Amino acid sequence: MNTEESVHTLSDGLELYAKTWKTSGSPLAVLAFIHGFSDHCNAYHDLFPTLASAGVEVRSFDQRGWGRSVKQPSDRGNTGPTSQVLSDIHSFLQSLPSDTNVPVFLMGHSMGGGQVLNYIFHPESPYNGDKSNRPNFTGVLLHSPLIAIDPSSRPSKLTVSAGRVVAKMVPHKQRYSPLDANLMSRNEAVVKEVVADTLCHDTGTFEGLAGMLDRGIWLEGMFAAGPGAWVKSELPFWFGHGDGDRITSYAATEDFVKALTEKGGDVKFCSYEGAYHKLHAELPETTEKFLADVKAWILSKVPGPKRVFVQDEVEGVEVHGDAETEGKPKL
Template identity: 75%
Template sequence: MNTEESVHTLPDGLELYAKTWKTSGSPLAVLAFIHGFSDHCNAYHDLFPTLASAGIEVRSFDQRGWGRSVKQTGDQGNTGPTSQVLADIHSFLKSLPSRPDLPLFLMGHSMGGGQVLNYIFHPESPYNQDKASRPNFSGVLLYSPSTGRIVAKLIPQKQRYSPLDANLLSRNKDTVKEFVDDKLCHDTATFGGLSGMLDRGIWLEGMFEAGDGEWVKSDLPFWFGHGDGDLITSYPATKYFAKRLAEKGGDVTFCSYEGAYHKLHAELPETTEKFLTDVKAFILSKVPKTEGAVAHDEVEGVQGVQGEGGIDTAVHGDVETEDKAKL
């Protein structure tokens, strides 16, 4: 498995660090990955190499304000408003290969998961405003997605040190230590960036209650994964969102990981192994070349959710509804 570093230049001239995890032969599919808060694309352990070894090329980048895309300390966490965040994602996605024989998938973790959901469903997202040149996805995957409230709106450009409790990220103590020692995980955001994350969460919480005309329906297959021990983002909120999406006719798969914390890709070995298997199985089941050859033992533990009432238990949890936020 080879990797290749590159630069993605945004329309405003900002250069983002990008990286590709290549397959040994011609890829069966491409996965675009959006990382989480205080994270970067090189911190996802075995997830990307595992997918590459299965024929799934992974393309990712460090978002504006994070990781190696930060050029000076004052840029840390300065993501810009939601409109900028989604425009950056759209720019990167449009740069990826677009071939009918090479399925493209989109995946987001934590903050990145919330961004992906806004990107797909918000009517003001560039994905829905720029339909003529929108990426042609074969599926969307979210795990431990952020749909909750973060912090009240304050001064847009002022930086705020907002440390995550590292002990809540994973039951794997090596993962906790690695996060604490990783200088690229700087835990710093502007109030504007935190406010944008808050607004995206508020909009997702009230998306379905706002009415069918307030969000854009999607025929894409969706996969959700969440540990029921996660105290960083809300497991009940993810399960509720997946349930409501299924009730609206969405093609939804929901995978629950008992006792797992936030970083499913770097959890206890048995949890991470199951997570990697589930992700790989979902993607390959949507690839025409492999959909009939996915091993039964890779998919038998996945909870498929189709149509109304698909998720076994309706969990509203701490989800609240409010008027939809503007980008």
């Protein structure tokens, strides 16, 4: 597996750090990945190499205000409003390969998961604007998505209200908003790594933080808002969440999956018992299952005969053959 670093230039001239995890031959599929709050695309451990080794090329980038896209301290967390966030994502996605023979998937983690859901379902998203110029996805994956903050980590109503006032007065004012590293993973080595990673700066602007909360509030009320409030999607969706996650709400994901399924959505939900927020960097047995689940779901959606290399991580047995196809949508 080879990697390639690059720069994605936005319409306003801002340069974003981008990276591709390449397959050994022609890719079976391409996965575009959107990272979470105070995170960056090089912090996803074995997820991207595992997919690349199975024939899935991964393309990701550090969002405006995060990771290596930050050029100076004042850039930290300066994401702009939701319209800017979704526009940046749209710009990156439009740069993906246009070969119609290579299916493209979209995946988001945590804050990135909430952004992806807004991108697909919100009527004002650029994805739902000029549909003749939209990316052509085969499926969408959400990994511990921020539909709601878990009650144990949720800021008080007073803090949120005060933050909204400040956001209107001085939107780019920064606020240090650290996530509890001990809630990221049950793997102690991962907790230490998160603490030591200087690219995870835990700093947002009041405008960006308010936008993140508002995107979650919209998702929580999306289905209750009635017809026309959201755009129905025919795409298949995969959700993965640990029931021990105290950063983003497992219950909110469960409710969203149930409602989307009831609305006729093609949905699969994988629950991970006891798992915390970073399923890609959890206890080995959890992460192995998560990686296998993601890989299997993507490959099951790739049409036609598959040049698939499937590895049994537990037994160490290598099997060459076609990936299994998915059954009916289920919870």
